[in-house]
Amino acid sequence: MQPPDTRTPIVEARGVSKRYGPTTALHEAHIKVFAGESHALVGRNGAGKSTLVGILTGLRAPDSGQVLFSGVPAPAISDREGWRRNVACVYQHSTIIPDLTVAENLFINRHPTERGFISWSTLRRRAREVLDQWGVNVSEDARAGDLRIEARQLVEIARALSYGARFIILDEPTAQLDGDEIKRLFIRIRELQAAGVTFLFISHHLQEVYEICQAVTVLRDARHIITAPVADLPKDRLIEAMTGEHVHLGVSDAAGRTVPEGAAVALEIDRVSGEDFQDVSFKVRRGEVVGLSGPTGGGRIGLAEAVAGLSPYTGGTIRIDQKPLPSGDVTAALELGVGCVPKSRHDQGLVLSQSVADNAIMTVNRHMGPFGFIAPRRRAELTNRTITSLGIVTQGPDQLVSGLSGGNQQKVVMGRALANDPSVLVLMDPTAGVDVKSKEALLTVVERMRQEGKAILVVSGEIEDLRTCDRVLVMQHGSVVAEHKAGWSDNALVASIEGIELA
Incomplete structure (x- = not known):
């Protein structure tokens, strides 16, 4: 048994809870992050990560519990400057304003003035000082929208540090980066750690947790499950903490099921590329349910929306019952026989x-x-x-x-x-945000449609959604990287989705 850590955390949440109507978003969760470390926060979708981040950044107040910075209670929610001096979050989708310069973004809403007018020379000089202090190698006069994604992230980090914060939350920082960009970002994170910056690292790529982080906290079902040094938590135990024991719904499991011999191909994806996916190929036959999973930003939603005509694709061919589907044409998709449950029922459905x-x-x-x-x-x-x-x-x-x-x-x-x-059904997160009975009813419909001979593409990160599939394709960084036939174990599939290899 390890002795208790007597250091004062740079940030601590004690027993924080948050409810939205009947929904418990967080229940008595806690976390301690110590100065100079990169601390991972992981959990499946809906585990409570976003709610905890909102509380740690002062965007929402907990119903109960407390947040402390260096042992001192957090500022009032209304004191935005007080929060900025303690914490900042660099989100997956950049908050940098692309048409402004780097300098203007660094000091937005706090431009130095002389006699009531912005002092552009002072602005550029101070921006250069901030960039040099934190080793961000970009021009202060560069248009922010022209920077690479990783450079924009570093500018956001530098902006946060310029307020005085030394605790930075990185929300899926690698979701839009390629391999070389990720390596460069991790080098800068280590250098910033050495300079006294502390990170809370949120990622669906668990391999990155082992590469960049020293400690990890797992949330599941809105509750704290475990906090441990990364070196002391084997990958299989981390995944077990994230998945827990699953309640198996009363719906058909595809294990042991076979697609009818000679079933016609209803959906063919042939070397298709788009904004966040590239060179993807697979087929779905009539009476077959194929799952498409992977981390947020992995490309699965973009590809599914291309099949439904909701967004364009830039290369390759999509065929519905051997007929080509025009790019970005919902009406054509409907006429060819595509039915779609979009990702957001409120915005698109x-x-x-x-x-x-x-x-x-x-x-x-x-x-x-x-x-x-x-x-x-x-x-x-x-x-x-x-x-x-x-x-x-x-x-x-x-x-x-x-x-x-x-x-x-x-x-x-x-x-x-x-x-x-339709002959082809595209279902994106079909049971997200619904109760258990509704989830069972919706998945029962999927089984009924399969028996009627429809080709079904289930695009989801939820284990129970994927259990109905004859096979599950996993996408990472826009490409299909793995295929799991029905009968897979939860741990094996989650490990694949999270991008790690079990020993």
């Missing part, structure tokens, strides 16, 4: 101000009557069939979809995807 019926028929309303008029009888028949087959709990077809629970809203999105009787 529903019109909350419209009724259940209007949302359910949205993909087929142009076929519901002549000259653009929707036949009321056909509208009612299709909507009632959708409500019955998916078990949507609603007051009726004319209820506003905004009045439904999250699970029932997702069922409406699923109904919309099935309305045009």
Whole structure:
């Protein structure tokens, strides 16, 4: 048993909890980060990482518990300058303003002035001093949008350090970087550590945790599970802490199942490239469920949106039932037989101000009557069939979809995807944010559609979503790097998703 650490942490959260309505986002979580270390914060999606980061940066107040910096209680939430002097977060999506210079970004909203006017010479001189102090090798006059992603991240770190903060949270810092850029970023992180900067490192790539971090904290189901030195926590134990014991839902497991001999290929991805994926190829046959997983930023969502016509692809060919799919054309995807449950039901899947019926028929309303008029009888028949087959709990077809629970809203999105009787279903995070009963109902629909001979692409990081798949393809940095056939173990799949190799 190790003796207790008597050092004062540079940041400490003690028993912090946060609820949003009935949802527990964080329950009595705690973390200690000591000066000069890189401390990893890991956990599956929904584990509570983002909520804890929001509390550590003063963006939200905990319902209970306390945050301390160097043993002193954190400033009031309203004291933004006080928080900036203690902590900063460099997010996956840059907060740098691309059309401003590096110098302007470093001192945004605090430009040095003389006689009421900005002193540009003083601004450039101070910016150069900050860049030199922290070893950021870019010109203070450079347009920020012209910098490489890793350079923009270093400018954000330098900006945070210029406020006086010596504790920096890095949120998925390598998600948009290639191998050489990651190596250079890690060199700078080590140099900054040596200069007295402390990092909280959040990443889905667990191999990076072992490469750059000295300690790790695991959250699971909104609770603290373990904090330990990285060197004392083997990879299999880290993954076990992240996954825990899984509740197996009453839905079909693909283990032992075979796709019918001679089943036709319904979806063909042939050397397809896009903004965050490149040279991806695979096929999905009728009656087959293929999972597409990987870390945030790995390219799985971009590829899925390309298949659904929601975003363009720049190279290769996508074929639906042997017919080529034009790039970035939702209407063409629908006509060729693609049904889609998008990643965000609120932003892409529903019109909350419209009724259940209007949302359910949205993909087929142009076929519901002549000259653009929707036949009321056909509208009612299709909507009632959708409500019955998916078990949507609603007051009726004319209820506003905004009045439904999250699970029932997702069922409406699923109904919309099935309305045009697609041959290919693209399901992005189909059970995200729904209760257990709704999750089971939605996954039961997936099994029913498989039995009807549809080709299904399940794009998710959730283990239970992927258990219905005949095989799971794992994407890292825009490429397919592994394939797991049905019957995989949780630890093996999570290790692959997180980018580490089990001994």
